[in-house]
Every structure is written in C-alpha cells, then in structure tokens.
C-alpha cells in the first residue's frame with residue numbers, strides 16, 4: 394500500500410514543489426497545475 398498525492402478534480406498526480414523539497418523530503422504543491430483543483434492524498 395502506498396499513498397500518492399493527486400488532484401481531487403482531475404486525478405492528475407501532484408507536482409513537486411522543487412523550491413521546498415530537498416533530498417530527504419518531498420513537498421508537493423497544494424493546487425493542481427492543470428485545473429487548479431485541490432491536491433489530496435490517495436491510497437493506491
């Protein structure tokens with residue numbers, strides 16, 4: 394089981410926020426780059 398971050402509206406995977414991420418921690422953007430929808434965690 395793994396958790397991925399996806400857009401609530403279009404289910405596009407969230408984009409990584411490269412400015413806030415580092416080698417130990419990945420930060421995802423809060424909104425979808427495609428439709429502007431909210432990013433939510435999804436269990437796969």
Ligand SMILES: [Zn+2]
Nearest residue numbers: 400403425428
């Ligand atoms: Zn979207």
